[in-house]
Amino acid sequence: MVEPRWEATLDRILELTVVLNRDMTAHLEAIGLTEARVHLIWELGRRGPCKQQVLAEALGVTPRTITALVDGLAATGFVTREAHPTDRRAAQVTLTAQGTATAQALADDHRRLAGQLFADVPADRFECFDAVLGGLLEKLRRLTAGSRR
Amino acid sequence: MVEPRWEATLDRILELTVVLNRDMTAHLEAIGLTEARVHLIWELGRRGPCKQQVLAEALGVTPRTITALVDGLAATGFVTREAHPTDRRAAQVTLTAQGTATAQALADDHRRLAGQLFADVPADRFECFDAVLGGLLEKLRRLTAGSRR
DNA sequence: TATTGTTATACTCTATAACTATA
DNA sequence: TATAGTTATAGAGTATAACAATA
Numbered sequence: 208m209v210e211p212r213w214e215a216t217l218d219r220i221l222e223l224t225v226v227l228n229r230d231m232t233a234h235l236e237a238i239g240l241t242e243a244r245v246h247l248i249w250e251l252g253r254r255g256p257c258k259q260q261v262l263a264e265a266l267g268v269t270p271r272t273i274t275a276l277v278d279g280l281a282a283t284g285f286v287t288r289e290a291h292p293t294d295r296r297a298a299q300v301t302l303t304a305q306g307t308a309t310a311q312a313l314a315d316d317h318r319r320l321a322g323q324l325f326a327d328v329p330a331d332r333f334e335c336f337d338a339v340l341g342g343l344l345e346k347l348r349r350l351t352a353g354s355r356r
Numbered sequence: 357m358v359e360p361r362w363e364a365t366l367d368r369i370l371e372l373t374v375v376l377n378r379d380m381t382a383h384l385e386a387i388g389l390t391e392a393r394v395h396l397i398w399e400l401g402r403r404g405p406c407k408q409q410v411l412a413e414a415l416g417v418t419p420r421t422i423t424a425l426v427d428g429l430a431a432t433g434f435v436t437r438e439a440h441p442t443d444r445r446a447a448q449v450t451l452t453a454q455g456t457a458t459a460q461a462l463a464d465d466h467r468r469l470a471g472q473l474f475a476d477v478p479a480d481r482f483e484c485f486d487a488v489l490g491g492l493l494e495k496l497r498r499l500t501a502g503s504r505r
Numbered sequence: 506t507a508t509t510g511t512t513a514t515a516c517t518c519t520a521t522a523a524c525t526a527t528a
Numbered sequence: 529t530a531t532a533g534t535t536a537t538a539g540a541g542t543a544t545a546a547c548a549a550t551a
Contacts, residue, residue: 208471209467209468209470209471209475210474212482212486213470213471213473213474213475214466214467214470216470216474216482216485216486216489217466217469217470217473217474219486219489219490219493220372220376220489221376222493223369223373223489223492223493223496224372224373224376224377226493226496226497226500227369227370227373227496228373229500230496230499230500233500241540241541242541243540243541243542244540258509258510259509259510260508260509260510268541268542268543269542269543269544270509270510270511271510271511271512271542271543271544272541272542272543273510274510274511274512275540275541275542276540276541279540291509294508294509294550294551295549295550295551296508296509296510296549296550296551297508297509297510297550298509298510317363317366318358318363319358320366321358321362321363321365321366322358322362323495323499324362324366324492324495324496325359325362325365325366326358326362328488328491332484332487332488333361333365333488335481335484335485335488336365336484336485336488336489337361337365337368338481339477339481339482339484339485340365340368340369340372340485341368342477343372343473344368344371344372344375346472346473347372347375347376347379347473348375350379350472351375351378351379351382390517390518391518392517392518392519393517407532407533408532408533409531409532409533417518417519417520418519418520418521419532419533419534420519420520420521420533420534420535421518421519421520422533423533423534423535424517424518424519425517425518428517440532443527443528443531443532444526444527444528445525445526445527445528445531445532445533446527446531446532446533447532447533506551507550507551508549508550508551509548509549509550509551510547510548510549510550511546511547511548511549512545512546512547512548513544513545513546513547514543514544514545514546515542515543515544516541516542516543517540517541517542517543518539518540518541518542519538519539519540519541520537520538520539521536521537521538522535522536522537523534523535523536523537524533524534524535524536525532525533525534525535526531526532526533526534527530527531527532527533528529528530528531528532
């Protein structure tokens with residue numbers, strides 16, 4: 208049996224994903240970036256200079272898609288694509304100064320948003336929320352893992 | 357000052373959105389639908405037969421996008437596009453039997469997922485989670501409302 | 506023979522602008 | 529004059545398949 212409250216709460220979670228997504232997209236649009244491109248910048252920031260193959264796996268897309276994303280980011284000055292130092296088949300993608308500054312700004316925004324969301328939540332409720340959230344994530348991971356081939 | 361725990365929890369929320377999205381997309385792909393098309397089917401299910409203009413506002417996209425979505429859904433048998441009974445400029449979009457069945461199946465999935473996620477969460481923790489979640493949504497709505505022109 | 510990335514091609518979602526038919 | 533929807537065009541993200549260069 209499924210209680211109606213559960214459905215309402217799932218709806219809220221889904222709305223949260225929508226609102227978060229809209230917020231982020233609007234924000235990114237203002238600085239001339241898209242989600243996919245920001246994702247690439249983010250990974251480059253974490254990993255340092257990368258082969259495109261590595262980025263393809265990190266983002267979960269095909270190499271062809273990485274070619275297109277890097278084309279766009281290079282044309283707008285966020286990354287460079289250069290010859291890889293040891294593997295002459297490969298390209299090496301590196302953040303420019305502008306790209307690094309952008310990655311830093313994104314990290315700052317992330318921190319600021321976390322503060323805005325949670326600063327006024329009492330510690331005990333925060334703990335509870337975090338614990339339930341962790342449980343949901345685990346369940347979801349198990350569900351989706353099960354439905355993969 | 358921003359506590360590191362807040363950032364970790366925000367990360368979990370973001371991961372939740374990613375996992376939920378991936379789960380849904382994979383699921384929809386299996387029945388030959390995309391998110392945008394499902395969104396349209398969902399709204400049609402709630403509202404009954406609609407003018408395209410109404411759907412454009414409901415989905416927050418331009419009329420041109422609705423034309424494309426309805427084209428696709430009509431070609432695959434989920435909806436029909438017919439002359440509007442009273443306004444001869446307008447088209448009326450209606451779910452077919454197949455579309456209605458799909459809308460029903462989506463609602464069932466939604467209910468089932470809610471049960472899988474929350475059935476084993478104790479009532480008091482569920483209350484707490486739901487309350488905090490509601491607070492987050494409100495804050496986010498206020499934040500995004502402020503950044504709109 | 507296997508890997509890396511590109512070219513070629515195609516599909517979906519989305520947008521703006523110009524236009525037609527109707528209100 | 530305003531509204532409903534389409535045609536035309538464009539751009540982003542994604543995919544598969546064929547191919548070149550290199551390992």
